[in-house]
Amino acid sequence: MSTISRDDVAHLARLSRLAVTDEELDRFAGQLDQVLAAVARVGEAAVADVPPMSHAVPLTNVLRADEVTPSLPRDAVLAGAPAAEDDRFRVPRILQEEA
Amino acid sequence: MTDLTRTDVAELSRLLTAGEVSAVELTRAHLDRIAADDDRLGAYLHVEGDAALAAATAVDEARATGAELGPLAGVPVALKDLVVTEGVPTTSGSKILEGWRPPYSATIATRLAEAGTVMLGKTNMDEFAMGSSTENSAYQVSRNPWDLDRIPGGSSGGSSAAVAGSLAPWAIGTDTGGSIRQPAALTGLVGHKPTYGSVSRYGLIAFSSSLDQAGPMARTVLDAALMHEVIGGHDPRDSTSIDAPLAGLADAARAGAAGDLRGVRVGVVRELGGDGHADGYDAGVLARTREAVEVLAALGAEVVEVSCPSFDLALPAYYLIAPSEASSNLARYEGVRFGLRVGDDGRHDLDEVMALTREQGFGPEVKRRIILGTYALSSGYYEAYYGQAQKVRTLITREFTAAFAGVDVLVSPTTPTVAFPLGTRVDDPIAMYAADLCTLPASLAGLPAISVPSGLSDGLPVGLQIMAPALADDRCYRVAAALEAAQDAARGHRLLDELPALAGAA
Numbered sequence: 143m144s145t146i147s148r149d150d151v152a153h154l155a156r157l158s159r160l161a162v163t164d165e166e167l168d169r170f171a172g173q174l175d176q177v178l179a180a181v182a183r184v185g186e187a188a189v190a191d192v193p194p195m196s197h198a199v200p201l202t203n204v205l206r207a208d209e210v211t212p213s214l215p216r217d218a219v220l221a222g223a224p225a226a227e228d229d230r231f232r233v234p235r236i237l238q239e240e241a
Numbered sequence: 242m243t244d245l246t247r248t249d250v251a252e253l254s255r256l257l258t259a260g261e262v263s264a265v266e267l268t269r270a271h272l273d274r275i276a277a278d279d280d281r282l283g284a285y286l287h288v289e290g291d292a293a294l295a296a297a298t299a300v301d302e303a304r305a306t307g308a309e310l311g312p313l314a315g316v317p318v319a320l321k322d323l324v325v326t327e328g329v330p331t332t333s334g335s336k337i338l339e340g341w342r343p344p345y346s347a348t349i350a351t352r353l354a355e356a357g358t359v360m361l362g363k364t365n366m367d368e369f370a371m372g373s374s375t376e377n378s379a380y381q382v383s384r385n386p387w388d389l390d391r392i393p394g395g396s397s398g399g400s401s402a403a404v405a406g407s408l409a410p411w412a413i414g415t416d417t418g419g420s421i422r423q424p425a426a427l428t429g430l431v432g433h434k435p436t437y438g439s440v441s442r443y444g445l446i447a448f449s450s451s452l453d454q455a456g457p458m459a460r461t462v463l464d465a466a467l468m469h470e471v472i473g474g475h476d477p478r479d480s481t482s483i484d485a486p487l488a489g490l491a492d493a494a495r496a497g498a499a500g501d502l503r504g505v506r507v508g509v510v511r512e513l514g515g516d517g518h519a520d521g522y523d524a525g526v527l528a529r530t531r532e533a534v535e536v537l538a539a540l541g542a543e544v545v546e547v548s549c550p551s552f553d554l555a556l557p558a559y560y561l562i563a564p565s566e567a568s569s570n571l572a573r574y575e576g577v578r579f580g581l582r583v584g585d586d587g588r589h590d591l592d593e594v595m596a597l598t599r600e601q602g603f604g605p606e607v608k609r610r611i612i613l614g615t616y617a618l619s620s621g622y623y624e625a626y627y628g629q630a631q632k633v634r635t636l637i638t639r640e641f642t643a644a645f646a647g648v649d650v651l652v653s654p655t656t657p658t659v660a661f662p663l664g665t666r667v668d669d670p671i672a673m674y675a676a677d678l679c680t681l682p683a684s685l686a687g688l689p690a691i692s693v694p695s696g697l698s699d700g701l702p703v704g705l706q707i708m709a710p711a712l713a714d715d716r717c718y719r720v721a722a723a724l725e726a727a728q729d730a731a732r733g734h735r736l737l738d739e740l741p742a743l744a745g746a747a
Contacts, residue, residue: 161596
C-alpha cells in the first residue's frame with residue numbers, strides 16, 4: 143500500500159514552490175513512496191520517554207558583542223542578484239492585475 | 242626527480258621551505274596535470290589558474306625577501322564548490338547558482354589563504370551535497386582514478402578524484418552523512434569529519450545545518466591533521482562553533498605513526514558489518530576490516546566487540562532529519578537575491594517566478610529531498626517522522642556515550658562496498674542511500690570520525706572508519722596513523738602508489 147499518492151506529491155510540490163512536471167510527479171510519487179517506507183522504520187524505536195535531539199552541540203542564545211561592524215558593500219551584493227533597480231533587489235510583481 | 246603531483250603535503254612543505262621547489266613550480270605542475278587529465282576525471286568545476294599562479298608568485302617573492310612564512314605557504318589546495326569564495330564562481334553543484342560570484346569568503350577559505358596555501362579551483366559535488374556518488378552534480382560526472390567507469394564517491398567526489406588523481410595535493414570536503422569519509426574510502430585517501438562545531442560553517446552553503454561539517458581529504462593522516470589545524474577552531478561568525486582549542490592533531494598523527502597503541506581500547510561495532518549484520522557488505526570489505534583490526538591489536542590495542550543496536554535506525558533517521566533541514570535551508574533560493582530567475586516576464590507573479598525558478602534550477606534528488614522534508618515537517622506527520630527521528634538521534638548518541646565508557650575509539654568499515662559502477666544507483670534512491678550506512682551514526686551524534694585506507698578489494702580501495710568522542714579528534718588521527726604506518730611498512734609503499742597511472746587506465 144502506498145503511503146504517499148501522486149496528489150500528495152503535487153500538493154507538497156506546491157507548498158515547496160516547485161513547478162514540477164507530470165512526468166516528475168509520476169516518477170517522484172513512486173520513489174518517495176519507497177523512501178517513506180524505508181524511513182518509516184524510525185517508528186520501530188521504543189522512544190516514548192526519550193527527548194528529541196535537534197543538535198549535537200547544546201547551545202542557547204549565542205550572542206556576539208554589540209559592536210558595529212561594516213556590512214557587505216551594497217553593490218557587491220546586488221551584483222549577484224538576478225535583477226536590481228535603484229540600488230535595491232527588483233522583485234517580480236506580487237499582486238494580480240485583477241486585484 | 243620526485244613527481245610533485247603524487248607527493249604528500251608534509252614533504253611538499255619541506256621542499257618549499259628548503260627552497261628545493263618554488264610555489265610557482267608546484268602550482269604549475271598541478272595546473273599542467275589538470276589540463277592533461279581533468280577532462281577524463283571531471284574533478285573540477287572551475288580552475289583558478291591565473292590567480293593561483295599569482296598567489297604562488299607572491300609566496301615565492303615573500304620567501305625571497307626572507308619573510309617569515311608558515312610551513313604551508315605555497316602548497317596548492319582544492320575546495321569543494323560549496324565553500325563560498327569571494328569573486329570566484331561557487332555553485333554547490335547546482336544550476337540555480339550558475340555564474341554566482343560570492344561577495345565574501347568562507348572562514349575556512351580565508352584561513353587557508355592566510356596560511357599561504359594556493360587555491361587551484363573548485364571541485365565537483367552532488368548538487369547541494371545531496372548524494373553519494375557525485376552523479377547528482379548538475380554539471381558533470383566525476384570519475385574514480387582507480388577505475389574510470391566507477392564513482393569517486395560523494396558528495397565530495399570532485400575532491401576525492403582530484404587528490405587521488407594527482408590534480409591537487411589535498412582538498413576540502415564537507416560531510417553531512419559521510420560525504421568526506423565515503424569518497425575518501427573509495428579512492429584510497431584519508432578523510433576526516435571533525436567534531437560538529439569544531440570547524441566553522443560560516444560561508445559553507447548549507448544542506449543540513451545540524452549535521453554539516455567541513456574537513457580535510459588528503460593522501461596521509463598527517464596531511465589531514467595539518468589541514469584540520471589550519472581550518473579548525475572557534476569562529477564567532479558561526480553560532481554553533483565550539484569555543485575550545487583543538488587538541489594537538491598533527492602531534493597525535495606523529496605519535497600514532499610511532500606504532501605504539503598499548504593502552505588504547507578499540508571497540509568493533511557489531512551492527513556495522515559484524516555477526517548478523519553483514520548483509521549488503523562486500524566480503525572483501527569485511528576481510529580488510531578484520532585485518533586492519535588485527536594490525537591495531539598487534540600494535541598493542543585492546544580490541545573488544547561493542548553492540549549499538551540503535552545504529553540500525555541511523556539511516557532512516559538521517560533520511561528524515563537531513564531532508565527536513567534541507568527543505569528549510571533551500572527556501573532561500575527564491576530567485577530574488579542571488580542565482581537563477583526564470584519566468585520574470587511581467588505575466589508571472591513572485592510566487593510563480595519562484596516555482597519556475599526552483600523547478601528549472603534544482604535537479605531531481607534535490608527536489609525529492611525538498612518534497613520529503615516538507616512532508617516530514619507537515620502537521621499530522623511531524624511527530625511520526627521528524628519528531629521520531631530526533632528521538633532516535635538521542636538513542637544513537639546515548640549508545641555512543643555508553644560505548645565510550647568502555648573503549649577509546651569505535652571502528653567499522655567506512656562503506657559497505659567498494660566504489661560501484663557509474664549509473665547503477667542513480668534511479669534507485671534507497672540503494673544510493675545505503676552507501677552511507679556506516680558513516681551516518683557519527684554524523685547524527687556530531688562525533689569525529691576518520692576514514693583511513695585498509696587495503697584493496699578487487700583492486701579497489703577499502704577504508705576503515707575510526708570514531709571518537711566529541712572533541713577527541715586527536716584519537717582518530719592517532720589510531721589512523723598507526724594503521725597507516727604499519728600497513729605502509731608491511732607493503733613497502735603507500736596504498737596510493739598502487740594506483741595505476743591514468744594514461745594506462747583510460
